[in-house]
Amino acid sequence: MAIINQATKELQVKIVYYGPAMGGKTTNLVQVHDHVQTAQGTKGKLVSLATSSDRTLFFDFLPIEAMAIKGFKTKFQLYTVPGQVIYNTTRQLVLRGVDGIVFVADSQYEKMAENVESFQNLEENLRAQKLNLADIPYVVQYNKRDLPNVAPLDYMEFLLNNRDVQVPSFTASAHRCEGVFETLNMITRLLLNKFINQNTPQYA
Numbered sequence: 001m002a003i004i005n006q007a008t009k010e011l012q013v014k015i016v017y018y019g020p021a022m023g024g025k026t027t028n029l030v031q032v033h034d035h036v037q038t039a040q041g042t043k044g045k046l047v048s049l050a051t052s053s054d055r056t057l058f059f060d061f062l063p064i065e066a067m068a069i070k071g072f073k074t075k076f077q078l079y080t081v082p083g084q085v086i087y088n089t090t091r092q093l094v095l096r097g098v099d100g101i102v103f104v105a106d107s108q109y110e111k112m113a114e115n116v117e118s119f120q121n122l123e124e125n126l127r128a129q130k131l132n133l134a135d136i137p138y139v140v141q142y143n144k145r146d147l148p149n150v151a152p153l154d155y156m157e158f159l160l161n162n163r164d165v166q167v168p169s170f171t172a173s174a175h176r177c178e179g180v181f182e183t184l185n186m187i188t189r190l191l192l193n194k195f196i197n198q199n200t201p202q203y204a
Protein backbone atom coordinates (compact mmCIF):
# COMPACT_ATOMS: atom_id res chain seq x y z
CA MET A 1 0.00 0.00 0.00
CA ALA A 2 0.97 3.64 -0.33
CA ILE A 3 3.96 4.87 1.61
CA ILE A 4 3.04 7.61 4.06
CA ASN A 5 5.75 9.63 5.73
CA GLN A 6 4.10 11.60 8.53
CA ALA A 7 7.34 13.42 9.37
CA THR A 8 7.84 14.91 5.93
CA LYS A 9 4.10 14.91 5.13
CA GLU A 10 4.65 12.89 2.00
CA LEU A 11 2.40 10.32 0.38
CA GLN A 12 3.78 8.03 -2.31
CA VAL A 13 1.48 5.99 -4.53
CA LYS A 14 2.25 3.54 -7.29
CA ILE A 15 0.00 3.33 -10.34
CA VAL A 16 0.57 0.58 -12.91
CA TYR A 17 -0.69 0.74 -16.50
CA TYR A 18 -1.50 -2.84 -17.49
CA GLY A 19 -2.91 -4.36 -20.67
CA PRO A 20 -2.22 -6.26 -23.88
CA ALA A 21 0.82 -5.64 -26.04
CA MET A 22 0.61 -2.55 -28.27
CA GLY A 23 -2.54 -1.36 -26.51
CA GLY A 24 -1.09 2.09 -25.79
CA LYS A 25 0.26 1.95 -22.22
CA THR A 26 3.56 3.62 -23.05
CA THR A 27 1.72 6.17 -25.19
CA ASN A 28 -0.36 7.17 -22.14
CA LEU A 29 2.79 7.89 -20.13
CA VAL A 30 4.44 9.76 -22.98
CA GLN A 31 1.34 11.99 -23.26
CA VAL A 32 1.19 12.61 -19.52
CA HIS A 33 4.86 13.50 -19.57
CA ASP A 34 4.42 15.85 -22.53
CA HIS A 35 1.26 17.61 -21.30
CA VAL A 36 1.27 17.66 -17.53
CA GLN A 37 0.85 21.26 -16.42
CA THR A 38 3.48 22.54 -14.06
CA ALA A 39 0.65 24.29 -12.18
CA GLN A 40 -0.95 20.91 -11.47
CA GLY A 41 2.21 19.16 -10.56
CA THR A 42 5.85 18.78 -11.33
CA LYS A 43 6.92 15.98 -13.53
CA GLY A 44 10.08 13.99 -13.40
CA LYS A 45 11.98 12.34 -16.16
CA LEU A 46 10.26 9.62 -18.18
CA VAL A 47 12.41 6.54 -18.01
CA SER A 48 11.71 3.95 -20.71
CA LEU A 49 13.41 0.62 -20.97
CA ALA A 50 12.39 -0.48 -24.43
CA THR A 51 13.57 -2.64 -27.28
CA SER A 52 14.89 -1.00 -30.42
CA SER A 53 11.38 -1.23 -31.88
CA ASP A 54 9.89 0.69 -28.92
CA ARG A 55 8.21 -2.29 -27.30
CA THR A 56 8.44 -2.06 -23.55
CA LEU A 57 11.09 -4.48 -22.34
CA PHE A 58 10.93 -3.91 -18.57
CA PHE A 59 8.79 -0.89 -17.79
CA ASP A 60 8.35 2.83 -18.25
CA PHE A 61 8.49 5.02 -15.19
CA LEU A 62 7.22 8.58 -14.71
CA PRO A 63 7.14 10.34 -11.33
CA ILE A 64 4.72 13.23 -10.81
CA GLU A 65 4.48 15.40 -7.72
CA ALA A 66 1.38 17.30 -6.70
CA MET A 67 -0.17 18.94 -3.64
CA ALA A 68 -3.23 16.77 -4.08
CA ILE A 69 -4.24 16.66 -0.42
CA LYS A 70 -3.95 19.69 1.80
CA GLY A 71 -0.67 19.55 3.62
CA PHE A 72 0.57 16.42 1.89
CA LYS A 73 3.03 16.36 -0.94
CA THR A 74 1.85 13.46 -3.09
CA LYS A 75 4.20 11.57 -5.34
CA PHE A 76 2.52 9.54 -8.03
CA GLN A 77 4.74 6.94 -9.58
CA LEU A 78 3.41 5.82 -12.94
CA TYR A 79 4.66 2.52 -14.33
CA THR A 80 3.82 0.47 -17.41
CA VAL A 81 4.33 -3.25 -17.79
CA PRO A 82 5.47 -4.97 -20.99
CA GLY A 83 2.32 -6.35 -22.61
CA GLN A 84 3.97 -9.11 -24.60
CA VAL A 85 2.91 -12.47 -23.17
CA ILE A 86 6.48 -13.76 -22.70
CA TYR A 87 7.42 -11.05 -20.19
CA ASN A 88 5.24 -12.29 -17.36
CA THR A 89 7.98 -12.38 -14.73
CA THR A 90 8.65 -8.71 -15.39
CA ARG A 91 4.95 -7.91 -15.06
CA GLN A 92 4.91 -9.64 -11.69
CA LEU A 93 7.87 -7.58 -10.53
CA VAL A 94 6.38 -4.29 -11.69
CA LEU A 95 3.11 -5.11 -9.90
CA ARG A 96 4.82 -5.40 -6.51
CA GLY A 97 3.53 -2.77 -4.13
CA VAL A 98 0.90 -1.54 -6.59
CA ASP A 99 -1.71 0.90 -5.23
CA GLY A 100 -3.85 1.52 -8.31
CA ILE A 101 -4.20 0.11 -11.82
CA VAL A 102 -5.15 1.50 -15.21
CA PHE A 103 -6.14 -1.33 -17.53
CA VAL A 104 -5.52 -0.13 -21.10
CA ALA A 105 -7.57 -2.20 -23.52
CA ASP A 106 -7.13 -2.14 -27.30
CA SER A 107 -10.51 -1.39 -28.88
CA GLN A 108 -9.81 -3.11 -32.18
CA TYR A 109 -12.21 -6.03 -32.67
CA GLU A 110 -9.45 -8.54 -33.32
CA LYS A 111 -7.82 -7.68 -29.98
CA MET A 112 -10.70 -8.78 -27.76
CA ALA A 113 -9.19 -12.18 -26.94
CA GLU A 114 -5.88 -10.52 -26.04
CA ASN A 115 -7.68 -7.98 -23.85
CA VAL A 116 -9.47 -10.72 -21.93
CA GLU A 117 -6.32 -12.80 -21.65
CA SER A 118 -4.38 -9.81 -20.31
CA PHE A 119 -7.12 -9.02 -17.79
CA GLN A 120 -7.07 -12.63 -16.55
CA ASN A 121 -3.28 -12.49 -16.41
CA LEU A 122 -3.54 -9.37 -14.22
CA GLU A 123 -5.86 -11.15 -11.79
CA GLU A 124 -3.58 -14.21 -11.68
CA ASN A 125 -0.47 -12.15 -11.06
CA LEU A 126 -2.20 -10.27 -8.26
CA ARG A 127 -3.42 -13.51 -6.71
CA ALA A 128 0.16 -14.81 -6.76
CA GLN A 129 0.95 -11.82 -4.51
CA LYS A 130 -2.06 -12.58 -2.32
CA LEU A 131 -3.86 -9.56 -3.69
CA ASN A 132 -7.40 -9.39 -5.01
CA LEU A 133 -8.28 -7.06 -7.85
CA ALA A 134 -11.58 -6.25 -6.13
CA ASP A 135 -9.62 -4.64 -3.27
CA ILE A 136 -7.46 -2.44 -5.49
CA PRO A 137 -8.69 0.81 -7.04
CA TYR A 138 -8.61 0.49 -10.81
CA VAL A 139 -10.10 1.99 -13.94
CA VAL A 140 -10.44 0.70 -17.51
CA GLN A 141 -9.45 2.65 -20.59
CA TYR A 142 -10.79 1.66 -24.02
CA ASN A 143 -8.02 2.98 -26.21
CA LYS A 144 -7.61 3.43 -29.98
CA ARG A 145 -11.19 4.62 -30.45
CA ASP A 146 -10.00 6.58 -33.51
CA LEU A 147 -9.52 3.38 -35.52
CA PRO A 148 -12.29 2.18 -37.86
CA ASN A 149 -12.53 -1.42 -36.67
CA VAL A 150 -13.38 -0.90 -33.00
CA ALA A 151 -15.71 -3.07 -30.94
CA PRO A 152 -18.84 -1.46 -29.46
CA LEU A 153 -18.38 -0.06 -25.96
CA ASP A 154 -21.18 -2.19 -24.48
CA TYR A 155 -19.42 -5.30 -25.69
CA MET A 156 -16.10 -4.22 -24.20
CA GLU A 157 -17.79 -3.35 -20.92
CA PHE A 158 -19.38 -6.80 -20.93
CA LEU A 159 -15.98 -8.44 -21.48
CA LEU A 160 -13.84 -6.32 -19.16
CA ASN A 161 -16.08 -4.49 -16.70
CA ASN A 162 -18.94 -6.78 -15.73
CA ARG A 163 -18.27 -7.40 -12.05
CA ASP A 164 -20.72 -6.71 -9.25
CA VAL A 165 -19.32 -3.23 -8.91
CA GLN A 166 -18.46 -1.62 -12.22
CA VAL A 167 -15.36 0.53 -12.20
CA PRO A 168 -15.03 3.88 -14.00
CA SER A 169 -14.16 3.43 -17.67
CA PHE A 170 -13.02 5.86 -20.35
CA THR A 171 -12.67 5.91 -24.11
CA ALA A 172 -9.36 7.20 -25.39
CA SER A 173 -7.18 7.91 -28.37
CA ALA A 174 -3.98 8.07 -26.41
CA HIS A 175 -1.74 9.11 -29.28
CA ARG A 176 -3.86 12.30 -29.54
CA CYS A 177 -3.96 12.66 -25.76
CA GLU A 178 -7.74 12.14 -25.76
CA GLY A 179 -8.93 10.41 -22.61
CA VAL A 180 -5.46 10.22 -21.10
CA PHE A 181 -5.94 12.78 -18.32
CA GLU A 182 -9.56 11.79 -17.68
CA THR A 183 -8.25 8.30 -16.93
CA LEU A 184 -5.34 9.48 -14.80
CA ASN A 185 -7.49 11.96 -12.86
CA MET A 186 -9.96 9.23 -11.96
CA ILE A 187 -7.42 6.71 -10.73
CA THR A 188 -5.69 9.37 -8.64
CA ARG A 189 -9.05 10.47 -7.24
CA LEU A 190 -9.93 6.89 -6.27
CA LEU A 191 -6.56 6.48 -4.58
CA LEU A 192 -6.74 9.75 -2.68
CA ASN A 193 -10.28 8.96 -1.49
CA LYS A 194 -9.04 5.61 -0.21
CA PHE A 195 -6.16 7.34 1.57
CA ILE A 196 -8.45 9.94 3.15
CA ASN A 197 -10.98 7.30 4.27
CA GLN A 198 -8.25 5.18 5.83
CA ASN A 199 -6.77 8.12 7.68
CA THR A 200 -9.92 9.80 8.93
CA PRO A 201 -10.87 8.76 12.44
CA GLN A 202 -14.21 6.92 12.52
CA TYR A 203 -16.64 7.90 15.27
CA ALA A 204 -19.37 5.54 16.35
Ligand SMILES: Nc1nc2c(ncn2[C@@H]2O[C@H](COP(=O)(O)OP(=O)(O)OP(=O)(O)O)[C@@H](O)[C@H]2O)c(=O)[nH]1
Nearest residue numbers: 021022023024025026027056082083144173174175
Ligand atom coordinates in the same frame (compact mmCIF):
# COMPACT_ATOMS: atom_id res chain seq x y z
N1 LIG B 1 -4.42 4.73 -33.84
C1 LIG B 1 -3.97 4.72 -32.59
N2 LIG B 1 -2.75 4.28 -32.31
C2 LIG B 1 -2.34 4.29 -31.01
C3 LIG B 1 -3.16 4.76 -29.97
N3 LIG B 1 -2.48 4.64 -28.81
C4 LIG B 1 -1.29 4.12 -29.12
N4 LIG B 1 -1.19 3.91 -30.45
C5 LIG B 1 -0.06 3.30 -31.21
O1 LIG B 1 0.00 1.92 -30.89
C6 LIG B 1 1.36 1.47 -30.88
C7 LIG B 1 1.67 0.77 -29.56
O2 LIG B 1 1.59 1.74 -28.51
P1 LIG B 1 2.43 1.56 -27.16
O3 LIG B 1 2.05 2.71 -26.29
O4 LIG B 1 3.86 1.35 -27.44
O5 LIG B 1 1.79 0.20 -26.62
P2 LIG B 1 2.17 -0.59 -25.29
O6 LIG B 1 0.87 -0.96 -24.66
O7 LIG B 1 3.11 0.20 -24.46
O8 LIG B 1 2.88 -1.89 -25.90
P3 LIG B 1 3.94 -2.89 -25.13
O9 LIG B 1 4.99 -2.06 -24.55
O10 LIG B 1 4.42 -3.83 -26.20
O11 LIG B 1 3.13 -3.63 -24.10
C8 LIG B 1 2.21 2.71 -31.13
O12 LIG B 1 2.54 2.74 -32.51
C9 LIG B 1 1.29 3.87 -30.77
O13 LIG B 1 1.59 5.05 -31.47
C10 LIG B 1 -4.47 5.26 -30.29
O14 LIG B 1 -5.27 5.67 -29.45
N5 LIG B 1 -4.83 5.19 -31.62
Ligand SMILES: [Mg+2]
Nearest residue numbers: 025026055056
Ligand atom coordinates in the same frame (compact mmCIF):
# COMPACT_ATOMS: atom_id res chain seq x y z
MG1 LIG C 1 4.97 -0.18 -23.74
